[in-house]
Amino acid sequence: MKLTILGCYAATPRTITNPTAQVLEIRNRMFLIDCGEGTQVQLRKNKLKFSKINHIFISHLHGDHFYGLVGLISTFMLLNRQTDLHVYGPKGIKEIVLLQLRYSNSYTGYNLFFHELTATVSEVVYEDEKVVVKTIPLKHRIYTNGFLFQEKIGDRKLNVDAVQEYQIETCYFQKIKNGSDITLDDGTVISNSILTFDPIKPKSYAFCSDTMYHESIIPIIQGCDVLYHETTFLETEADKAEKTMHSTAKQAAMIANKAKVSQLILGHYSTRYANIECFKQEAELIFPNVILADDGKIFEFE
Amino acid sequence: MKLTILGCYAATPRTITNPTAQVLEIRNRMFLIDCGEGTQVQLRKNKLKFSKINHIFISHLHGDHFYGLVGLISTFMLLNRQTDLHVYGPKGIKEIVLLQLRYSNSYTGYNLFFHELTATVSEVVYEDEKVVVKTIPLKHRIYTNGFLFQEKIGDRKLNVDAVQEYQIETCYFQKIKNGSDITLDDGTVISNSILTFDPIKPKSYAFCSDTMYHESIIPIIQGCDVLYHETTFLETEADKAEKTMHSTAKQAAMIANKAKVSQLILGHYSTRYANIECFKQEAELIFPNVILADDGKIFEFE
Numbered sequence: 001m002k003l004t005i006l007g008c009y010a011a012t013p014r015t016i017t018n019p020t021a022q023v024l025e026i027r028n029r030m031f032l033i034d035c036g037e038g039t040q041v042q043l044r045k046n047k048l049k050f051s052k053i054n055h056i057f058i059s060h061l062h063g064d065h066f067y068g069l070v071g072l073i074s075t076f077m078l079l080n081r082q083t084d085l086h087v088y089g090p091k092g093i094k095e096i097v098l099l100q101l102r103y104s105n106s107y108t109g110y111n112l113f114f115h116e117l118t119a120t121v122s123e124v125v126y127e128d129e130k131v132v133v134k135t136i137p138l139k140h141r142i143y144t145n146g147f148l149f150q151e152k153i154g155d156r157k158l159n160v161d162a163v164q165e166y167q168i169e170t171c172y173f174q175k176i177k178n179g180s181d182i183t184l185d186d187g188t189v190i191s192n193s194i195l196t197f198d199p200i201k202p203k204s205y206a207f208c209s210d211t212m213y214h215e216s217i218i219p220i221i222q223g224c225d226v227l228y229h230e231t232t233f234l235e236t237e238a239d240k241a242e243k244t245m246h247s248t249a250k251q252a253a254m255i256a257n258k259a260k261v262s263q264l265i266l267g268h269y270s271t272r273y274a275n276i277e278c279f280k281q282e283a284e285l286i287f288p289n290v291i292l293a294d295d296g297k298i299f300e301f302e
Numbered sequence: 303m304k305l306t307i308l309g310c311y312a313a314t315p316r317t318i319t320n321p322t323a324q325v326l327e328i329r330n331r332m333f334l335i336d337c338g339e340g341t342q343v344q345l346r347k348n349k350l351k352f353s354k355i356n357h358i359f360i361s362h363l364h365g366d367h368f369y370g371l372v373g374l375i376s377t378f379m380l381l382n383r384q385t386d387l388h389v390y391g392p393k394g395i396k397e398i399v400l401l402q403l404r405y406s407n408s409y410t411g412y413n414l415f416f417h418e419l420t421a422t423v424s425e426v427v428y429e430d431e432k433v434v435v436k437t438i439p440l441k442h443r444i445y446t447n448g449f450l451f452q453e454k455i456g457d458r459k460l461n462v463d464a465v466q467e468y469q470i471e472t473c474y475f476q477k478i479k480n481g482s483d484i485t486l487d488d489g490t491v492i493s494n495s496i497l498t499f500d501p502i503k504p505k506s507y508a509f510c511s512d513t514m515y516h517e518s519i520i521p522i523i524q525g526c527d528v529l530y531h532e533t534t535f536l537e538t539e540a541d542k543a544e545k546t547m548h549s550t551a552k553q554a555a556m557i558a559n560k561a562k563v564s565q566l567i568l569g570h571y572s573t574r575y576a577n578i579e580c581f582k583q584e585a586e587l588i589f590p591n592v593i594l595a596d597d598g599k600i601f602e603f604e
């Protein structure tokens with residue numbers, strides 16, 4: 001599981017910081033999460049292949065989270081993309097994109113599917129054989145969802161030495177990986193626990209931006225490996241956080257603590273703060289394992 | 303008259319090039335012309351004050367000419383702008399911007415005026431005591447206008463030596479600058495031509511992007527000082543130029559030549575060309591005074 005931060009600053013793009021966008025690579029899928037203005041340039045800068053992005057998740061319709069979407073969709077079109085593209089986001093996103101394409105008399109050469117979200121309880125929005133994505137309903141000034149990306153539990157891992165010892169033929173390997181015991185020609189039953197190791201523990205990543213302190217998300221993200229939680233402000237600006245329905249670093253850490261996640265990534269910093277280290281310091285008073293997102297940073301989770 | 307090129311490349315924003323946007327400073331007014339994605343960051347990079355932009359002219363509704371507009375309008379809002387903002391562009395631009403503001407539940411604290419254009423003949427879209435702006439109907443795949451910015455002829459310039467010699471009082475100076483003769487107390491009439499010099503020759507700038515070769519624009523831009531004319535392609539790709547309704551460098555030079563402009567600026571280069579010098583070379587075979595636009599370049603016209 002690998003996370004590339006394309007942008008993690010609040011409100012307006014600047015010369016050195018970018019609005020929210022990140023790419024999660026998980027089980028060979030590449031998911032784009034939010035798409036602020038300039039995201040396509042950030043994708044290029046980080047050498048992420050446009051053609052590998054087939055699913056885009058948009059948290060909400062504030063500009064710093066989606067103004068780059070229509071440009072990316074247009075660029076895909078100019079690059080003669082053929083592969084289907086799926087966009088998951090609040091109701092309205094389809095109207096906004098299609099209105100602009102219509103006025104420019106442009107039609108995508110690829111299928112563009114919009115999955116518009118309206119539910120206020122967590123729901124599965126994407127699922128394949130290896131990954132499932134659920135919404136995390138957040139509390140912000142407009143309808144907003146975070147997204148929980150979960151690897152599914154994989155096959156059991158073959159114990160190569162054991163299968164060789166028992167001279168088991170290759171054609172049984174998938175059956176073994178699925179958990180079956182094996183009966184040898186002489187009638188001996190070899191237990192699956194001898195032939196396999198436990199599968200790799202599935203990982204999970206929760207993206208929560210933007211939201212005020214909102215304990216309802218805790219059962220949804222409970223025990224996840226990595227939580228990205230916004231922290232627009234520090235506690236010294238707690239009044240501003242409440243008014244604008246954002247969180248402080250302390251509040252993000254409280255959520256991480258209560259949800260018993262393994263790691264907390266902070267981001268969505270207000271540009272009023274010259275040094276983002278203070279976010280880490282504030283959060284670490286509550287929760288020990290805090291890392292700071294920053295534009296261009298890459299996190300690999302083993 | 304000063305022109306700052308924020309972006310002058312066709313189609314898609316890239317790490318080192320930007321889509322169309324430029325700022326014209328003329329008689330202390332600052333006009334933003336087109337607003338591709340990333341324009342607000344380009345404005346910051348070029349240290350142009352957001353607060354001085356009160357009029358934005360959009361040529362057409364292809365993304366590389368206006369996808370940065372809604373972001374700029376939102377940023378003005380976040381910066382607590384109070385001054386009126388005027389946007390001139392094709393019908394549809396108001397619907398596109400307001401739809402996005404509505405979904406984000408955002409309202410500008412300043413008056414936002416849209417001047418939607420539908421005319422297919424040149425018309426005055428802006429006028430004050432010093433500057434007039436007219437449309438230049440272009441020929442492109444969708445409804446497109448260029449814009450002609452013209453300084454008005456100013457007051458005559460006071461001949462300081464002459465007014466001192468005739469001991470003319472200050473209260474008559476504006477009358478003299480307006481062209482009046484002066485009668486002295488002894489009845490002598492002093493001709494205005496003695497008391498003044500001719501006013502500064504008014505300058506004009508024509509912005510023409512995007513368009514195919516289109517001779518109908520010649521009478522509108524006839525004799526203007528500076529013509530910015532797109533040249534997406536070279537003659538070797540003339541078929542592509544015609545198909546996509548763009549121009550070649552040669553065609554831009556032919557327009558400059560026939561319109562007898564003083565200077566031709568080229569831009570809107572297709573990103574297929576690694577070296578833009580070839581555009582200059584091709585144009586100079588037809589028209590002598592060619593300069594190349596490039597992102598971040600500033601041209602001052604005395």
